[in-house]
Structures are given as structure tokens and as C-alpha cells.
Amino acid sequence: MRTRRFVLPLSALFLPLSAFAANAPSSAPVFTLGSVDVHARRGSSATVAEHTLDAARIQQLDRDTVGEAVAVLPGASLSRNSRNEDMLYLRGFDPRQVPVFLDGVPLYVPYDGYVDFGRFTTFDLAQIQVASGGASLLYGPNILGGAINLVSRRPERPFEGNLRLGIADGGERKAALNLGGRRGDWYYQLGWSQLKADTFPLPDGFRDYKSVPTDTGDDRRNADRDDRRLSFKLGYTPRDGDEYALGYARQDGEKGNPVYTGSARGGIRYWRWPWWDKDSLYFVGNTRLGRHATLRTRVYRDTYGNGLEAYTDGSYATGLDNGSFPSIYDDRTVGGSVTLAGTALERHELQLAIHYKDDRHSDRNRNAPTKDYRDVTTSVAVEDRFALTAASHLRFGLGHDRREARRVYYWPTGSADATNAVLEYVQQLAPDRQWYASAARRTRFPTIKDRYSARMGAALPNPDLAPEHATHLELGLRGRWWEGAQVQAAVFHSLIDDLIQNEVVASTACGGSTCNRAQNIGRARHLGVELGLQQQLAGDWELQGSYAWLRRTNLENRNVALLDSPRQRLFLVLGWAALPQLRLQATLEAEQGRRVSYANAAAPVRELPGFGTVGVKASWMPRDGLGLDLGVRNVGDKWYELADGYPMPGRTWFVNVNRRF
Template identity: 30%
Template sequence: MDTKIATFALAGALAAPQAALAQDAGAVYNLGEIHVTAPGETPDDRGVPVATPTTRAAAKVPFQSATPAPIGGDTISAEKFETFEKATLDKAVELTPGVIAYDMAGSRNEQNIYVHGFDRWQVPILLDGVRIYLPVDNRLDFGRFLTSNLAEVQISKGYASVLDGPGAMGGEINLVTRKPTKAVEGEIGTDFDFSRSGWYTGSRSYARVGTKQDLYYLQAAGAFNNSRGWELPDAYVGNVHQGEGLRGNSAAKDRDINLKAGYTPNATDEYSINYLRQEGQKGAPYNVSPYGYSPYTSMAPKYWTWPYWDVQSLAALTHTQIDPTAYVNTKIFWNRFDNALRQYSDAAQTTQSDGNAGNSSYHDWSLGGSVEAGKDILPWDTLKAALHYRRDTHNEQSFGFTNPKTGKPAGCVANTPCYASPVINEYEDTYSVALENTAHVWDHVDLVQGFSYEWRNTLKAQGFNGSNAPYGMIYYPNSYAAAPNGQVAAIWRYNDTDKVYLSFSDRTRFPTLFERYSTKFGYAIANASLQPERAANVQLGWEGYVAQRLKVEADVYGSDVQDMIGTVQNIPLPNGKTTTQSQNIGHGHILGADLKADWAATDDLALGGHASLIHRWVNYSKGVTGQLTGVPGVAAFFYAQWRPLANVTLTPDVQIAGQRWSSNAAGNGYVQTGAYALVNFKAEWQAYEGLTFTAGARNLTDRLYVLSDGYPEPGRTFYLGARYTF
């Protein structure tokens, strides 16, 4: 541990809990976590925001075996998703400060999420406390996750409890599904989208039905999203690769089903089996840099599509209360991941006949589990321990349409694979042991200390070289990596509603198989010696009421990242060409601040929003240059919610973001995309109890804006919807 980290650790002795204090599933003490009603929820007797006419016949009750809400992070409720019409996870998470969604890889049409500057590789995603992890590259597409069956999304920022498992270097995101609370309950809803020109562009539908009995509960839920694509803003000027109007190759389909069965023999214990199946398919719009204002002169677009992008998860979760002061939680899971990439030679996606064409499929699975136990060892002290294990297995095969030795189509037949690689197999085991102690040192002060030790065994790693000599299979040596992790946090609840917290976390993230071994279809070189990266995070925050109906939250934070992992471009090769490689690029730094407020101005009017500032930079290693992409220096969200009639609610909101860096369209440098402000509006009418109709618009001003170089975002979109709960 270097001097800077040691200094952070000393400061952390005063620190405050975030996720850690909330892990107390079996503790006797009520630490007094305050729940702030979000827009769309029913106000409590303190007049907490927000005004809404909607009566929910079926409450969005979170699944009780999931990780509780983090302290110092944020919890976004299902009511809030509905209020602001956030149908997918990438859109929903931006309802909290310090979290940014980004189309980081336009040619892949993937949505990434940054939490306090850390992305999907550094911020694990969990489903009811079970890690969802793509074994080879963890390139989760957050745009594929639908929110209709979620009770809430819990976001830990910077500090995530070591009890939750390995990899949470910059925080974590936990998706908490719903569970029934009545003998018969359910919900059904649908939405229809229309472009600015009035074209029908898609629909979303979802349904849920469940029952809660004395000793058990059952639930089935499903959702379907069928997008025919979206229309570009009116200011967009077409070019050879994209005309005006509907964005080419932007269609997508997503569907999921979630089945849940639980046994509740008493008031505290719960044993459940949960199954999720999610199926998706998507296109990838073509690069039109520079935004259509001049002829396209850069590299040719990638004509890619994904015929399937599927996830399955089967998990058994238990909570057993041994006695009033002790508990045991267990999780056993199996996850399956299947996806396929089709690469074409032409924009019409009818021909595969050159070096740009190919087919690639992944068939991966993960298997593992965890045990967590806690006990009050003293009236003022609680000790917890956890053990995690996960086996990740990757199976991949690629098909090419050129001669593998010449790279030319001579001797090959169009649309018929000219060669097939052997099936590449890779697998590795990841372990974590963790201890966490919560000491109630004074009546209103709690101190949490956590330690974990994580290790990873890569048992098999293969590759295939079909682009450059020597051709054939590549067998990488097995590898081992291990790292300790520590954190300390403290919270001072100086009255019933307000608190101050300070936290320190020092966590490691092991690089993925993709980062270490992938040659990216011959455009990169492997780096089997890539080292783990480590972040020391410090966060100071306050939340409380400055008036009875006005709640404010604020925090400042800093992160120090050693051995930061990134992609280095323009590495020279002996043949005069250049390539890329994942490397430890240097020493990273992050400084930021968040501010959030919700105010119930009157019984029928609520105002609120949040704002974030962040600055990231890297002291690069010798010979390395680059930019940190994806995160604007400033971002904000403001809303108003007004009830002019007893059964009508009007909700305008504005989303603002400053400039951010993006990899340029040619893939050999960086550009800054422009700042923007998006205006959205929603009207909601409760026809009668349980039945609600909605209408609204996104990007109401039809703003032309870009997140990734060459990939303009959707223009003005209208929607109509209906929802019935019982």
C-alpha cells in the first residue's frame, strides 16, 4: 500500500457506511435508514415529495432476499421508472446523480453505465444479489435489461460492501425484482411509440400475476419490447450511409420472463427459486461521422447485427434466522449466456464475401454460490462473514469468408464460410472470502470495517489466429491472481432524519479474459500479463431535511486508480501497420460532487432534480496517450410534477449534459461531442382506481446530439400508454 493509499486509509478511520450498514438482514438493531418517497410514490405523513393521483392497487414490493438499499448510494423505485417512462435499465439509472449512460461502442449498439466515473467492468451488476457476469468480456448491454418487473434498482457509488462479492472496484448495481403481497394481484400495461413524423416505431408490453399465501408465494411476469427503429432529428443532414428519417439498422426486440416461487414457514425465514429468461436481438446503426454535415470520408462502417442476445438465470436464495441475533443467507445460481454476431460485406446485409465478413457465436455459462452469516457478538457489535465462488466458462466459434492464409476471397464462395475456427474454450474460477464488523460505538454513531481476499484461477485460455501468420490455435498459459481489499465507514445520525457519512474503500478488479487474450478479429494483440487495477475511493456525504417538505442530499468523492486498464491504439507492427492492445495505461484520478433535492412545494406540486460534477484524468505510462471517454464533466436532471386535477398529473423534465470525449469514427483518436439539453413531458390520467392512461414526448425540442462519434441519437419521439393494476 503506497503513501497515498495509506493516507486515505488513515482518513477512512472516521469513515461512514454506504452499502455495508444496510446489509444487516438478521441484526437486532434498527439503524434508522430513512426512505425518501420518489416521484410517483405516495407521500408519507411528513409531506415528503411527491404529488401523484395514481393509486397503486399492487405495490412494487422488493424481493426480500435481495441486498438492502445502500447508504451513501441511491435507490430508484419502480414508481419512479413509471413516472419518467424509463423502460430500460440504461435510461432508469440516470434518475440518480453521478450515474451516466453512454453508447460507448456505437458499432456494437451497446449501452454502458458509469457510476462516479467507473464503468461496467468496474461496477458489477446483480439480480436479487446474484452477480450477472458475461464470462469472456462482461460486455453487458444495459439497454437489453427491461425495468417492468423491477421493484427498485439499488446503486452503490464508490463503496460497496465486501460481503456482496468480488469486483466492486467502483460500486455496484443491484436489480431487485418484485414479489407478491396479496392473495391475488397483478398488473398489465402497454406503450406505443411514434416518431416526430408520426410513424409508428414500436411498442412495449408487460404483465405480472402473483399470489401470497400464509406459507408460500408464486409469481410470473413477462415483458416484450418491439422497436422498429427510431427517427433522426430534423437537423440531421443525410449522407451516403444514412439518409434523413428512420435510422437504418436501429430495430431491436427484447422479451423476458421471470418466474418466482417462495416458501415462508414463519415471519423471518424465506426460501425461494427464481428463473429469468431474457431474449434479445438487435441491429447496429452505421457510423455517419461527422454527424452528416459533410460527406463521409472516414473508415467504412461496420455492417453488424446480432440475431440473438440471450441471458438465463436460475437461482435458489435462502434466509434463515437462527435466533434473534444470528442469521444465515445462501445463494446458489446458474447463468447461461448465448449471443451471435453477424458481420456483412455490404450495407444491405445480404452478402458475406470479404475480410470484413464473419460469424461469431458465444455459448457461455456460470455456476456458483455464496454463504453469508451474521451474529451480534456483543450488544453493540455485529460480525458478518461471506464466502463466494463462481466458475465461468466460455465457448466461442468463428466463421470466415476469405482464405485464412491470404485474407482474400479467391477460392471462396460468397455467403458460404471459407473456414471455421476450432471451438475456443476458456474457463476460470473466482473466489472471495469477506469479513465485516459493525460497531455501534455511540447511540447515534456506527463504525463499519470490512476486509476481503479475492483470487482468480484461469484454468484454460485459448485463441485462434485466422488473420496473420502463424495461423491456428493459440494456447495461453494458466494464470493466477489474488488481492486483498479493505474498507472502513462511519455514519452519524444526529437526529431522526438527517445523517453525515464518510467512507473509504480500497478494492481490486481482475481483467477479463477478453482484455487479456482477445485479438479482436485480428485487429489487436493479446496481453496475458495484464495486471489487475485497484481503486482507493473516499466519499463524504450528508442527507437531511432543510425544511419539513424539502430533502437534500450532497456528497463529494475522490478516487485514486492504480494500474488503470485501457486500450492503447496505434501500436506499430513490423509490417508497417498498427494495432491495439489492452494495457495498464497509468495512474488514474477522479474527483466529483453530487447534489440532489426533492421538494413538495404544495400538496399538488413537487419540484426536484440533481446535478453532478466530475473530473477524470490519467498520468499515463511512458509512450501512452489517450482520453477517458463516456462521462461529461457536468450533468443535471430537473423535474416538476403538477396535479391540476385530482386524477391528472403533468410531469415535465429536462436532462442536461456537458461535452464528453469519444473515440473518433476512424478508431485512431478522440473527439469531443457537444453538450445538450433534452426536454421531456408526460401527462397521466387515472380513469379510475387501478387504470391509468399516459401520453408524452421525449426530446421534445428535436435536439440533434451525439454521445459516440458518428452516432446521432433519436429525435423527437411521442408515446401513448395504458396500465391496469389489481
């Protein structure tokens, strides 16, 4: 007889904020094939390293982009860099080290490993799954610090959908429509959205420190955006346990790039991005092989292109035309994976995954040669969940990755290998309480840009860069530890070896002088604590919050700071169901200890002032399925920055209309 596991589903640990409000949005049905762990999505034990945000909570918090949404979780923080890109950091690991997926399909850009999380909207998502250091090896290669998986919707009724409309200060307007239906063995899901803004309001007290200021009014110049997204899925379920779906997602973006307004002296970039486009075509299938085995397959093709134009001044009338601008990137990826899951062995749940990924990058400029690159990455991993007792289990995984440079402009090709492992113990103390401990060894292969970019003539490429390595240790607990509360707590330690950092070198290739070169010379430690609480209070009040403390140390050179993630971060939400049709909400977002780069040779690093911003919102549901929101972000009109010289929006009023049918 198979031992019955006494396991607490993670979805039961943290209910969405909306669960306590009669007029709250409902969660969207989840496309379970889009999850990576086959067994965990069929009612088995889920990886404790994973946190889940559902559509109801994302909408309740008005998080329209993936970056804004994930930043509410413990250990996650958002940064906005000089390229007007939203960068997510997870326990101090940057987007190159925490790749993003759509329904298990990798979306990160082949050239540099980054994605702009401000371009990815949340309107058509059912869930966002965020895994940290103990993430499943089934995700594939390059998950040095974890993984972020965007899971799409799957309809349950013959016809269903929702419509969202909204306006806000700065000329912001949004519209999103999702339609889906199920007929017999077939289902379809369609999503369309647009998020557009002309500018954003500058906060009170803002000062432009440049000698020739550009932002002299109430609004930020060259801060416009236009992001359009279309998604479609067609699915077929011929029998219980079998499901096949063809999915497509396309997004077209355009954005400005506000100029630097800080006190450091240096060159000012007058940049615009006339296009930032990405599309993904993929097939996901799940086939039941007898009583004890399941085969999941993924095949995908992903393309990404953007254009960057530079101008001589703030009028944006005269463009630069040289060896660097206009800059056009053209990236393409084809790949697939096969995951075989079996439960034939007593008390074991085995999964074997094989991945193949073919990345191609083309860098084009009419004044310079076209540069073509091709990387092929393969990965094999096996994981086993072994039920030690009815109330405890052990998860063990081992994997091997390989990256080969098949085509390179000018420089020699090469290859690299990496071995990964994970070990996790989970002890169930009660139906709704558990503690766990995990250890993991992870790697990240250097990107094409890491190895071959000359950084516009300021650096020397290094095709021999080796992978980065990280060893993660974590101890934590989750569950209902007192009446009306759900609690999570974790302490973690990550040691990173062979960290890629720039070193000043002398070479004839540098014109007889010195220049920077990326080297595997870094060692770092990330030590932190994460806390999460959801507390039901008296009188239809509820409180939810997350807190994280993170200390990052450069062990190779303690005088060189590790940048762009805060030392402490707090996120709180207080909600009150004042009436059956009325819900009031207040949020507090605060952080301290963020160090960023500073364009000053005497002091290249600056610690930004800590800040706290408050938001308020009233949600009214006059009838079932119809909701109206009125709210204010940054009520105090606080001037704060996530990067030196790039102010975040001031006080912003918004109105939303939500219709569910």
C-alpha cells in the same frame, strides 16, 4: 442492554416522485432476499453508498430499460457505443468495473465483463439498488467502482398484478404483465414482457456525412429491436425469519446495429445481432439460526449467448463468411455464496460472506478453431457495523479475492489475488439528517477478453495482466435540511492504479511490425460532486433533480483523454397534481463535456456538443388502478449524440395504458 441505534433509513430520504400524486403508480412489493446486505433489509442501518430506485419512480419517468432508469441518479450517465449497446457509467467507472446483479446473482458476461443495459427491461423489477465506491464487500469480487443490483418482486396478497401496454413513434410497442399471489406459506411471482421497435425517428437537422448515405429519410435504418423477457419465482416461508425461493429469468433479444454517420473517414460496419439471449436459474435461502444469527445462501446457473453477423453493404443481403464472422459467443457461469450474519456481540452486527464463481466462455466460428476458456473466482469478506453511540456507527470490512485461469486457448494459465477494504463512519444529527465519511480499497480482475483477445488481429494478448486497483474517499450528507425538502450532497475522490490501457509494442507475433497490447500502465483520478434535491412546492407542485460534476484525469499521460462520461450532468423533474385524477410532468436532461473516440488519426478524440432535451407527459387516472399516459420525449427534436456518428432519437410521441389489480 443493546444500544439502540438512531439511524435514518435510506428509503425515507428520497420518496418517489409519485408520492405527491393521487393518481401515481404504486410501488411493487420488494423481494427482500434479493438484497445483498442481510441486516440492512431487516430494518438496520443501510450502507450510505447505496441509492434506490423503486418501481413507482421508474414507471413515472417511463424508464423501460435499466440503463435509462439508473441514468437519473446523481453520478450515473449513459453511453451508447458503436455496437448499439447501452453502457452505464457510475462516477466515470464503466460496466466492467461496476457489475450488475439480479437478486444478488452476478449477470455480467464472463468473457468481457460487459452487459448491454439496453437489453434489460424494468417491467418486472421492484427496485434497482445502486452502490458506489463505498459499496458493501458482501457483493463479492470485481466491484472496483460499485455495483448495480436488480431486485425482483414479491407478492403480499392472495392475488395481485399489473398490466402495461404502450405504443410510440418508430413502430415501438410494449406489453408487460406481472402476476403474483400468496397462499399460506407459499407464494409465486410471474412476469412477462416484450419491448419491440422497428426504428426510431431522426432528429431535426440530422445530416449523414458519409459519401454514400444510408439514413436519408425520417427514420434510422437498421435500428430495430425485439426484447422478450420471462421471469418466475416460487417461494416458501415455513416460519418467521426463514424464507426460500427458486427464481428463473430468461430474456431473448434481437437487434440491428445502425451504421456510423459521422464526418470521420473509416470503415462502415453493417452488423446485425440475430440473437442476444440470457437466462438465470437461482436459489436464495434465508435461515434463522437462533435469536442472533442468520444464514443466507445463493446458488445459481447463468448462461449467455449471442450471434453477430456482418454484411457487405447496407442492403444486408450478403453476409461475410470469414475467420471473424459469423461470430458466436457461448458463456456459462455456475456459482454460489454463503453469508452468515450475527448480532450476538454487544453493539456489533457481523457478516461473513464466501463466494465461488466458475466462468466458462466458448468463442466459435466455422472458419476458425473453437476457443474455450475457464476462470474460477473465489472471495471471502467480513463486515462489521459497530454502534459507537446511539447516534453513530462505524462500518468496517476486509476481503480477499482470487482468480484462477483453469483453461485457456493457446496461452498459459495463471492466477491473481486482491485484497479489499472499506471503512465508513455515519453520524446521525437528527431523526431525518445524517452526515458520513467513507474510505475504500477496491480491485477488478482483468477479463478473459482483456488478457487473451487479439482484437481481430490488431492486438497482442497479455495473459499476465494484473488487477486494477482503486482507492475511494467520500464525504457526504443526507436528509431533511429545510421544510419540504430532502437533500443529498457528496464529494468524492477516486485514485485508480494499474489501470489497463493499450500500449504500442513491437513483437515478432505482430508480423514483424507493431501492434497494441493491454498493459497495467494507467493511473487516473476521478474527482466529483453530486447533488440531489426533492422539494415539495406550494399548490401541489414538486421538484426533484440531480446534478453531478466529474473530472477524470489520466495521471499517466494527461494528453490521453478518458472517454464516454460527461463533465456535467443535470436531470430535473417538475410535477403538478392539477386534479385528483390528473398529473402533469416535465423533465429536463442536460449534459456537457463528454469526450468520445473519433476515427481520425490526426484527432482521435472529439468533445461532443453539450445538449439539453425536454420531455412532457400527462397522466390521467379515471378510476383507481387504471392509468393513461400521453407524452413526448425530446420535445424540441434536438440532434444530440452520446457517441460520435450515432444520433439519438428525435421527437417521439408515446401512449401508455397501465392497469393495476
